[in-house]
Amino acid sequence: MNERHDARVRVEGVDKRYETKQGPVQALRDITFDVDPGEFVCIVGPSGCGKTTLFRIIAGLEDATSGSVYLNGTAVTEPSPDMGVVFQEYHLFPWRTVRGNAAFGLEKQGVPAAERRERVDHLVDLVGLEGFGDSYPKALSGGMKQRVAIARALAVDPDLLLMDEPFGAVDAQTKEMLQDELLDIWQETGKTILFVTHDVEEAVKLSDRVIVMAKEPGRVRETVDIDLPRPRSRADPEFGDYYEHVLDRIRN
Ligand code: ADP
Numbered sequence: 001m002n003e004r005h006d007a008r009v010r011v012e013g014v015d016k017r018y019e020t021k022q023g024p025v026q027a028l029r030d031i032t033f034d035v036d037p038g039e040f041v042c043i044v045g046p047s048g049c050g051k052t053t054l055f056r057i058i059a060g061l062e063d064a065t066s067g068s069v070y071l072n073g074t075a076v077t078e079p080s081p082d083m084g085v086v087f088q089e090y091h092l093f094p095w096r097t098v099r100g101n102a103a104f105g106l107e108k109q110g111v112p113a114a115e116r117r118e119r120v121d122h123l124v125d126l127v128g129l130e131g132f133g134d135s136y137p138k139a140l141s142g143g144m145k146q147r148v149a150i151a152r153a154l155a156v157d158p159d160l161l162l163m164d165e166p167f168g169a170v171d172a173q174t175k176e177m178l179q180d181e182l183l184d185i186w187q188e189t190g191k192t193i194l195f196v197t198h199d200v201e202e203a204v205k206l207s208d209r210v211i212v213m214a215k216e217p218g219r220v221r222e223t224v225d226i227d228l229p230r231p232r233s234r235a236d237p238e239f240g241d242y243y244e245h246v247l248d249r250i251r252n
C-alpha cells in the first residue's frame, strides 16, 4: 500500500464562466483556499453557488476559466489516481458486483488479482458491507450503494478523498451512520478529505474547517474553524453556536 497520505490542496484564483444561450454565467469568482494534509474540510453553500463546479475542477473533470488547482504542488489538469472521487449519484457499474465495483481502480492500475482480492475484501469490510461482496448494485439500498462508491474511491489508496454531497440522497438515519463511518475511516487512514454539502449540520459535525460559499457569483464568503472535540453532538450548545453562525453566513 501507498504509505503517503499527505495530500495538500491549493485552489488559487479559480474563475469559471459558462457561456450559455442566455449569456455568460459566472459560476465561480476568484476562489482561493488551501487544504492541509490530513484535514477534513467541508465546502458549504446554497444550491447553485458553484459547489459541484468547484468539485469538478478540483477533481480534474473540468477546466477553470482562469486560476489553478494544485495537488501536492502539481497543477491538476485531468483526473488523477491520487484523488478518490465520490458523487451524489453513486455512479456504480450495474453489471459489476460490490467487489467488482470496488476493484475497478485496482484493475485499471494492473494490480495483480491476489492482491486485488485482499484489498477489496478489506475495503468491503471497512465500509460496512461484509456479506454483500457478491451482490449487484440493484439489490442494494441507497446508503449501501454509497458505501460501495466510497470503497471504490478508497481502493487505490488516494491521498485525497473528494466528495460531492455523498449523503444527499439517503434518509436521515442512514446519513448519520455513514457520517460516523466516514469519520472512522478518516481517523483510521489519515486521508485528506474535501467534502461538499449544502447541509450545515453535516458540515459542522464533520469538518475541521468549513468554507462558506455565497452565490451569483459563486465565491468564498468566510472560512470557519470548527474547534470542537469529536465525537460531536448537536446537543452541545457550542455545536449550536457554530451551526447558527454558518447558517447566518449562508443567508446573508
Ligand atoms: P451547486 O453544486 O452549488 O448547486 P453548480 O456548480 O451545480 O452549483 O452550479 C453553479 C452555477 O453554474 C449555477 O448557476 C448553474 O446553473 C451553472 N452551471 C453549472 N453547470 C453548468 C453548465 N454545464 N452550463 C451552464 N451553466 C452551468
Ligand code: MG
Pocket: 051, 052, 053
Ligand atoms: Mg451540486
